[in-house]
Amino acid sequence: MNVLFLSIGSINHIEDKGIYTDLLRQFRENSHCVYVVSSREKRTEMPTEYKKENGIHILKVRIGNITKNNKFEKGISTIRIEGQFLRAIKQYLGEVKFDLVIYSTPPITFEKVINYIKKRDDAKSYLLLKDIFPQNAVDLNMFSRSSVIYKYFRWKEKRLYKVSDYIGCMSQANIDFLLEHNTKISASSLEICPNSIDPIAIIKDENKINLTRNQYNIPTDKTVFIYGGNLGKPQGIDFLIQCLQANKNNKQAFFIIAGSGTEFAKLKAYFDKEQPMNAQLYEELPLEEYERLVNACDVGLIFLDYRFTIPNFPSRLLAYMEATMPVLAATDANTDIGKVIENGHFGLWCESNNVSQFNQKLEQLHEQEVREAMGKNARAYLEQNYTAKHSYEIIMSHFE
Template sequence: MNILFLSIGRLNNIEDRGLYTDLLRQFRDNGHNVYVVSPREKRLNKPTEYGSDNGVKFLRVRIGNITKTNVIEKGISTLRIEGIFLKAIKKYLHDIKFDLVIYSTPPITFGKVISYVKKRDNAKTYLLLKDIFPQNAVDLNMFSKKSLIYKYFRLKEQQLYSQSDFIGCMSKANVDFVLKNNTEVSPDTVEVCPNSIEPVKIQKDESRIREIREKYNIPLDKTVFIYGGNLGKPQGIDFLIECLKANKVNNNVYFVIAGSGTEFNKLKTFFDSEKLTNAQLFAQLPKDDYEILANSCDIGLIFLDKRFTIPNFPSRLLSYMQASMPVLAATDVNTDIGQVIEQGKFGFWCESSDVEQFNKKIQRLCDIELRKQLGINARRYLEENYTAKHSYEIIMSHFK
């Protein structure tokens, strides 16, 4: 089959580890012809290019800047991507007949591109639903349901669903949400196709772990909790701050917060004023150092804002599971990530408004033997449920 994958993220190398590269390698390795269309931002000062990379064809399309720029430029560039992608596909991929088009959210603005290829080639279309927009923005009070911007993007969302022959959701709660709030969508077209990776074996080198911890002044004799990733509105940073405050004099634990995002400065201000002795905030670490540090910690943390009505399912979970780490998730009540974690017996959940419950889970996770068993369960659950092979087989089940 000829597979077209549309992405708003920069996919530099098909051999890189990640949600989409791991999945695309499954298609490649099973004998399919894979074509990837991805953006190349203007600030990189490179033209649109079409070529091959490790058995996968890449069409890297020059677009405006959508990262590391102001809101206005990002907005305009995002709205223009659809037309620019369509023009590039017509120019460079006009002689390829695609059997399947795969795309993910965000964004929800690929409608014209999908419609064109679907009609031209009679292709099937598969949406990997990773983000339910614009409702997530409404949840965080970015705009209201009465606003024109909501109505515009809601229409785009509905068009995207109607163009998708199949919609793969991250979890059962996502499936239920889509069907409940989009009654025009047929239940036969919506299924669970979870976030997934190709797990690699994490070798824990004790001497290297000791070296990294000493380098960054992280104690060896405390239970170390790590949060790594985006530090923005969706993570509900105010609750994280409350939890750090509540554990300020807890000598049994240590918190490592590493990441970037719109709320980083709020966290930095908090750290600067509180002078915490059992927590550190890192903006940017060398990639190798971060991976060793993350894999040498004891428990992985996940935070989601308590206001969410949509069931988010952060992919950060997979990296913790890959490293055989227990997980503590503090989230809203609408996501089912907590149910998955607790039913899979690889961690705990609490609501991201309940500091007392968070602290109780923290104390339980200071038990070394419990942590060890939860970590074994995490790795096992990953290999049994969340591998790229699983996702590949779910998608391909529609073509047998």
């Protein structure tokens, strides 16, 4: 089949690790012809570009800035993406007839592009639902349900669902939420198609772990908890800071926070003021360096704002599982990530508005035998449920 994949993410190299590149390589390895249309922000000062790399066609479309900017610029740039993608596809891929178009949220503004491909080529469409917008923004008080902004994006969201033949959700809670709040969606079009990767073998080498810990001045006699990824409003950074403060004198625990986002400055201000002796903060690290750091830690942390009514399922969970690490998740009560973690016996969960509960879970993970057992369960669960091959087979089940 000719497969078209749309993403506002910047896909630079198809061999890079990631939930989308790993999936796309599965299509390539199963003899499909893959075309990727992704974005290139204006700040890069690079034009729209079309190339073929390792058997996959990549069209990089120049768009406005949608990251690291103010809400107004981000909103305008997001609205314009649809027209920019459509023009680029007509210009560079006008002669290609597609059988399947795959796309993810965010954004929810691809409906015209998908409709165009479906009508032109009689293609099928598959939505990988990674985000439920605009409700997530309402949950965080970014705007209200009565606002014009909400009504516009809610209209676009409904149109996106309508044009999607199949919707792959990250978990059962996502399916339940969609059905409850979108009565026109057919239950038969929904299925679980989770975040997934092509896991690599990671050998726990104590010498390398100690070298990495020494390099980063991480103690070897404490349980090391790491949070890596986006540091924005969805992560509930205020609660993360409360947890760090509550454990400032904890002689058994050491915390590493590594990432970037709109709330990084708030975290840095806390570190500058309090100078916690058992915590370190890093801006976003190169992937290889970050992975080496993760592999030298003991427990992976996940944080989500307690106000969420939508069931998020962060993909950073996969990096921890790949590294054979247990997970401590502090989230809202509506996501089922905690249920998955605890039912799979590879971590612990608490609500992200209860510091004492977080500390109780933290204490349970100081036992090395507990961590090792949970870590093995994490890796096994990943290989059984969250591989890119698994996601590929779910999507292709509709075409075989």
